[in-house]
Amino acid sequence: MVSAYNVQVFVDDNEPEEKLLNRFRREVMKAGVIQECKRRRFFENTQDEKKRKSREAAKRNRSRRFQPRSNMQDRPEISKNKKEDGEKDNWELPEGDIPY
Numbered sequence: 001m002v003s004a005y006n007v008q009v010f011v012d013d014n015e016p017e018e019k020l021l022n023r024f025r026r027e028v029m030k031a032g033v034i035q036e037c038k039r040r041r042f043f044e045n046t047q048d049e050k051k052r053k054s055r056e057a058a059k060r061n062r063s064r065r066f067q068p069r070s071n072m073q074d075r076p077e078i079s080k081n082k083k084e085d086g087e088k089d090n091w092e093l094p095e096g097d098i099p100y
Helices: 017-031 033-040 046-065
Strands: none
Touching: 017 033
16 A cells, blocks of 8 residues: 555636545545545554455455456467477487387
8 A cells, every 4th residue: 555645636627616525535535545544543453464464465366366358369379289381399209119
């Protein structure tokens, strides 16, 4: 989480106060100021801190896991079974009997 909370909202010309206030609230929520205030309201022992950090990490990883991947058609096709024309594999069988 970000340690410094510098939330700024610029006032547009002829903007209603409710709209400005809603934009400010949204920015404060996005920055996590209210969550941080609630968290710091009471003492948090080491065990609770570890639990919280574990939950936050799981939440971050969960959101990363379900992000859509890039289109598979954009990737160049890679095939290990296809050989280019005139390309030989460098695998040679040993001479004589196989001991096993």
